[in-house]
Amino acid sequence: MDPAVLREDMVDGLEHEAKAVLEGERVAVAMREVPREAFVPDERTAYADREHDRLGTRVLSPSDAARLLRELDPRPGDSVLVVGAGVGYTVALAAELAGARNVHAVEIARPVVYEARENLGRAGYGEVLVDCRDGARGLPEYAPFDRILVEAATVDPPGALVEQLADDGRLVYPKGPGRGSQRIERVDGPDFDPEGSEEGEARISLSPLLVSGEQSGAIERDRTAREDDEHARRRAESRTGWEHDWLEWE
Template identity: 60%
Template sequence: MEPAVLRDDMVDSLEHEAKAVVRSDQVSVAMREVPRHEFVEDDRGAYADTSHRCLGTRVLAPSTAARLLEALDVEADHTVLIVGAGVGYTAAVAAEIAGSCNVHALDIARSLVLEARSNLADAGYGEVLVDRRDGADGLPEYAPYDRILLEAAAVRPPDALLDQLDDDGRLVMPQGASEQSLTAFDADGEAEELGGVAFAPLLVDGEQVDAVERNRTAREDRERARREAQSRHGWQRDWIDWEDR
């Protein structure tokens, strides 16, 4: 079956009242245009409503991506920052709406940055800028942004991302640790909860799957395992004073 037909079937199912995660014309049209098979190795499986694994990260199911995009409410010519680019699919849908040159994406894993760049180019969105950065720092060189999407969980929005939001902007993220809610913030930090989600935590440098580590002794390995068992990861660690990082 032709990919365009599979895309239409996929979006039709996401619009159906059984799921009802695609509600707006802009998200519907964009998801029908973006060739999702360029971002998922299994051409036919790309249009099933399931998640996939790639280079140590989860490729969001279409219904999850749709929820994020509907919450983000991107419009034509908006400037958009995607934190946690992954394989690039969400950035591609945002680029279809706002224009490729208006979308910027970050990931902390170099392997995913290269994957996203390649996938976006193959899909026709090569003008999307994808950079390797610590997501909590954002991308201040191109701020302010009308929309910021954080595709990883944190106990609260990183201050740098709120600072990079336009006065009328909107930041969407999974908020929480063990229990998470998809939450939209305005530039003043006022929050609107949009339902439960489950995302991996926002990582800090050294926690990504392709981080370089030196050789450790057996004792260090035991100590590291003990600390890991007793601590949370990245932005789940709400006791850290992130403003002084």
């Protein structure tokens, strides 16, 4: 069957009241345009509302991708960073919404980066920048970003990502430890307050945000280095007054 017809059927299903994950036309139009078969190895199930595994990572189901992008709401011309690019399907949707030249993506596993680049090129979004990085560190040389999407579960968004957010920007992430389901939450602006983030009603179930040594095929699986750096930075920033001064004794 013609893939365009299958995409139309997929979007119709997501708009139906039984799922109702698509509100407004922008994301629906993007999902009608992006050839999902370029990112899913099994073309027979490319347009079923289900996730797929590829190279140790996950291609989100269309409904989960729609939930994240509905909350992110990238606009034409927005500078967008996707953390956890996977093999590129969600990145392609963001590129359709904001423009491929405006979208940057990071992925921690090098083989997945190569796959994402190839898939995006084949789908018509070759201008997207995909780099091999620890996603928690973001992409500071291209900051600030109007929109940041973390396509992995985290209790709080890493501080480096919040710092790379534009003053009127938005960061969307699945809040949770990576077991069971998480709630999709939104941070508006770079002044992150864990108590003030916007809690959405949508839920999703994603794996935790990986750090160096945790990607598929890595020898070590150790997240302590990044956590130690993050805790040390937070402690330093929290010190005030006499803790920063030398005591002078007569």
